[in-house]
Amino acid sequence: MLRKRKLGRGVAVVGVGITKFGCYPKGVRATDLFVDAFQDMKSSSVDKGFREEDVEAFYIGNLSSDIFEKQIHCAASVVSRVGLVPRPALKIENACGSSGVAFREGVIAIASGIYDMVVAGGMEKMTNLPTTQVTETLGLALDPVCEIPAGETFPGIFATIATAHMAKYGTTVEDFMRVGIKNHHNASLNPKAHFDASIKDFMKRRAAQAVKKGLPKPHWSDEMEFLHDPAQNPIIAWPMRLFDCSTVCDGASCALLVAEDMAKEFTDSPIYVIGTGQGSDYPVHEREDMTSLNAVKEAARQAYNVADVGPQDIGIAEVHDCFTIAEILCLENLGFYKPGEAVRAIREGETNLNGKLPINMDGGLKAKGHPVGATGTGMVAELFVQMRGNAGPRQVKHKDIDLGLMLNFGSQGSTAVVNIFERR
Amino acid sequence: MLRKRKLGRGVAVVGVGITKFGCYPKGVRATDLFVDAFQDMKSSSVDKGFREEDVEAFYIGNLSSDIFEKQIHCAASVVSRVGLVPRPALKIENACGSSGVAFREGVIAIASGIYDMVVAGGMEKMTNLPTTQVTETLGLALDPVCEIPAGETFPGIFATIATAHMAKYGTTVEDFMRVGIKNHHNASLNPKAHFDASIKDFMKRRAAQAVKKGLPKPHWSDEMEFLHDPAQNPIIAWPMRLFDCSTVCDGASCALLVAEDMAKEFTDSPIYVIGTGQGSDYPVHEREDMTSLNAVKEAARQAYNVADVGPQDIGIAEVHDCFTIAEILCLENLGFYKPGEAVRAIREGETNLNGKLPINMDGGLKAKGHPVGATGTGMVAELFVQMRGNAGPRQVKHKDIDLGLMLNFGSQGSTAVVNIFERR
16 A cells, blocks of 8 residues: 555646536536536636547546436436537546545546546536435435434534544634634635625625514624524534535536646646545544544545645645534644644634635635535636636635645545645 | 547456345345455455455445435445455446446556556345335436436336337347347356246246146246246336346445556466447437447447457457347447347357357346346456356356457446456
8 A cells, every 4th residue: 555656647637617506496407517517617718628529538426316316327418418429427426525536537547548538527416305305315425334323414423523623622613613704705705606605794694684674783793703693503513503514505517637748738727637545434433533534644645645745735725624623624634734733723814815725715615515526526626726826806816826735525534535736 | 539549557357256146135235245245256266365455446336325225425335344444435326337337447547557456346235125116216327308207217218129129120029038048048057146047947936836826737838938928927018028127136246456467466367458448328219220329339449449359359248138138239239240130140049158159158137137236347257257267057168268348338328338358
């Protein structure tokens, strides 16, 4: 396992596409959203254009069109919907890490020499079901032998991990809230976000709603007071409140991957994939330390190894904040901060858009949204625009971004995938 | 699309494992079956042994543990169950072609240089649900826009294709029956088959059952008469009868893939993967000719191209006989026979175990069984034992087998994957 892993040839991203994340009508299928993301890629990126018929394969992440939409074999539908039959397509399911893994497999496929150009993407149509059924469906990604029979759900299991982190490192509920405040702020600058609203925007809206109902105008002195108000931010599973949880929504995203030596045919500023790694872990009750995500550590170790860089070299990152505690865990287990020290960095604003290490510039799963199958390549889409300086009002401007990293994980961290990108 | 595709480095199979296909109790999970297949691989093949901890990744085919078992993220469960955390694992879903595609992706991954050793396999636990619900679940792999709303099921759609083949080429119901008779004969020599019984065995059993019930002993002059008896072989969707349909069952299978230059460390007689291809197609109603499977043609074209061989070079093949008509379509669309001519070959026994081109030596999906996610790597398992001369009573002995081919497809042929193997 300690051998130096290397890809057979280099791979670059030359375009990305993404839908607005949010609630779409019941008649819209995940494959329709994928077509929209593919069109967005064609029209808004790939500077010099590309011939659709040169796409050789589709790697599609999707958690469960099976249950959400009563559709199996959705990858084949994608190809016929984009009109590129007989190109091969495959669906990869690794719970919420599905399209992060699909992206990695697309990279591996080009590295193998079998393809020169592939589309890697993901999609999910979750809102056909009522939210309680969505939570139940997502929960099927937990361990079926112990966790599911014990009544665990994702809010429950991340709440458990959060209390462990509080006990071990003195982390507070306010620290979790700070993650949410930051990510909602970033999302307010992202028109594709499900909740393109800061917590301050929510405060204004809720105050206006109260007045409209003839109630006294509420006053919260700051965002923290708002988030402590149980009427505004009820507890879902203590210490995780509503604004600590990522959103249930629909969406799709994709990226155009080509062999490195062809990249400049499509754009003068490709983003190169220089590292990739993936790991797995036991269910939470079998782990020695609940605050240690070993799949993340393994994925990061592999990716740093392939890229020949370390955590200190990374300029920006998109990480898996399915719950606010998860963002903290990601920062620590990726090696950005020592265990227990990410919270200090968050308190000091280091992970803000204008901070030392901007995290989840697009609003993250928390506020941009988490249409599970679309999340991983959604992270790639954000890194691509940030590293090329095209992120508009949320662009990181105060520092050079030579290296970006994405961490997408599945379930309670039993899968993790890390990809590292370079601007040259 | 016409570029010569090549893998970056060679890949070999050095071991295979498979469970008996059949009905397992409700408490047995697909992951349990996968563990059994993995154990079978360790104990019965890989001549010189291997260190489990050298396995670097798992590529797992599975259609829908989501619906069949209420489990998502089953790939991660596989790794923890075989005790190989933190190795990465991913699930690939391409309907009934899932593990054929998983195998191909495992080959591509080794070719890329990122891994030297992976396990590719598949699994399905279908029998927890009543058969009608299984049929309905499988049917979700059809086109959700037209085929499913039109009430199509797999027996229905393959019956439609069968009538088109009859109309175009004069194929008869007896031709379909001949495929079933052959495959049941082969399965009677395979202890791992779900129905390890020939049609003659069925005739004896049914006669004995009748006598036991005090009924007159039935007499069928031959297998064909038995298969024409509606009491024994009822019509499911004309012209497909019960014995034209593959079986609903549970099972798992896997293969150990290594980089070609390492293969002899594990066995003196590795089987090399020299060709691979995958294609897609539109739903049936959008095809110009129902008897032409364009995804199969594309997958075969790619695989022959990579391997630098043609259909005339193949010695044995495992093909996707989800219905007896499908075996005929496979033989024609792979280029083994011209359209309409496979039936002549079947009538003359060319596809029998001792024929010119033995097909489905293990009994095929028809009689060995079709636990959907396990089917593709189940084909690999059969080619591996046949090409090494270890297939016992069903061993093809009358000819040298230098090249073997597998064709696994998904749904109504909207995905197809072909892999070609060489003995050196």
